[in-house]
Amino acid sequence: MCVPCHTSHIPKKSSNPLWHPKLKNTSYTLYSSTTMKAVVSQPSPESKICLSCHDGTTALNSFGGKPGSERIKAAARIGTDLSKDHPISFRYDSNLAKQDRGLYDPSVKTVPALGGKTITKAMLIHDNMECSSCHDVHGGRATAKTAGNLLLINNDGSALCLTCHNK
Numbered sequence: 016m017c018v019p020c021h022t023s024h025i026p027k028k029s030s031n032p033l034w035h036p037k038l039k040n041t042s043y044t045l046y047s048s049t050t051m052k053a054v055v056s057q058p059s060p061e062s063k064i065c066l067s068c069h070d071g072t073t074a075l076n077s078f079g080g081k082p083g084s085e086r087i088k089a090a091a092r093i094g095t096d097l098s099k100d101h102p103i104s105f106r107y108d109s110n111l112a113k114q115d116r117g118l119y120d121p122s123v124k125t126v127p128a129l130g131g132k133t134i135t136k137a138m139l140i141h142d143n144m145e146c147s148s149c150h151d152v153h154g155g156r157a158t159a160k161t162a163g164n165l166l167l168i169n170n171d172g173s174a175l176c177l178t179c180h181n182k
């Protein structure tokens with residue numbers, strides 16, 4: 016249940032919490048736009064653990080060094096072209112909020128739906144925006160039940176989006 020994303024013994028030094036180190040070096044097409052201020056890079060380990068199954072390049076049942084054949088179903092298959100998806104794997108800090116006036120300062124703005132912690136503490140990993148900034152795979156961080164898609168915050172009335180975007 017846990018090993019696709021974490022492993023209890025890391026052979027080489029990698030970032031915590033004990034991320035599974037055996038991630039392929041897939042190259043992704045990144046989101047870009049003329050208005051975005053953030054500098055987006057290739058997905059970091061924290062999002063690659065998700066993409067390892069959700070980009071559809073690896074079979075879900077490839078365990079113990081044996082190749083599998085069962086690939087993730089179309090609706091949940093994001094593919095390797097991330098240019099049509101919300102940007103991930105970039106630093107979201109006070110500095111970015113100063114450049115893009117439509118963003119809240121993540122070190123100051125608190126999130127009532129997540130126990131009143133700041134965006135940085137409740138939603139970012141090492142100050143970075145990742146898949147888990149919007150999704151809660153354990154179901155442990157979300158304080159309210161959300162309607163499907165493992166969302167961290169219920170998106171009725173765009174509440175999830177408006178947590179960070181000051182529109």
Ligand code: HEC
Binds near residue numbers: 152
């Ligand atoms: C689909 C990938 C995935 C699976 C499967 C998974 N985790 Fe995690 N884990 C994450 C992510 C992403 C984070 C960081 C964000 C968060 O806490 O949601 C994390 C953080 C953690 C942390 C540190 C933060 C905390 O909540 O204390 C612990 C401990 C942890 N996971 C334990 C587990 C255990 C035990 C299992 C199996 C029952 C498990 N995880 C299964 C992705 C996963």
Ligand code: HEC
Binds near residue numbers: 068069075164
């Ligand atoms: C070991 C493979 C694997 C990994 C790793 C993985 N997923 Fe999934 N995920 C699945 C499968 C399988 C489904 C079910 C797909 C379906 O319904 O066809 C799924 C479904 C989902 C869904 C849809 C849930 C719903 O309500 O329909 C979301 C959102 C999701 N995953 C997010 C993540 C995130 C975020 C991570 C990384 C923290 C992650 N996944 C890592 C295999 C994985």
Ligand code: HEC
Binds near residue numbers: 066069146150175
């Ligand atoms: C900015 C917030 C946000 C980020 C970041 C994000 N997602 Fe999502 N995701 C959503 C929302 C909201 C939905 C609900 C469906 C929709 O509105 O597109 C969703 C839906 C999904 C689904 C279900 C699709 C379906 O139709 O079954 C999967 C799987 C998923 N996300 C995986 C990921 C993965 C993997 C990443 C990182 C590469 C990621 N998400 C990053 C907000 C986000």
Ligand code: HEC
Binds near residue numbers: 102107118138144180
């Ligand atoms: C955890 C915080 C967070 C959440 C939640 C979030 N975003 Fe974002 N989003 C950002 C940041 C930070 C940027 C980068 C903005 C920049 O650099 O100018 C961004 C970028 C974007 C962009 C690209 C802007 C551009 O100039 O190209 C769009 C569009 C967007 N978000 C829409 C959404 C939508 C829709 C949702 C809800 C489904 C959502 N966001 C949820 C933080 C968030």
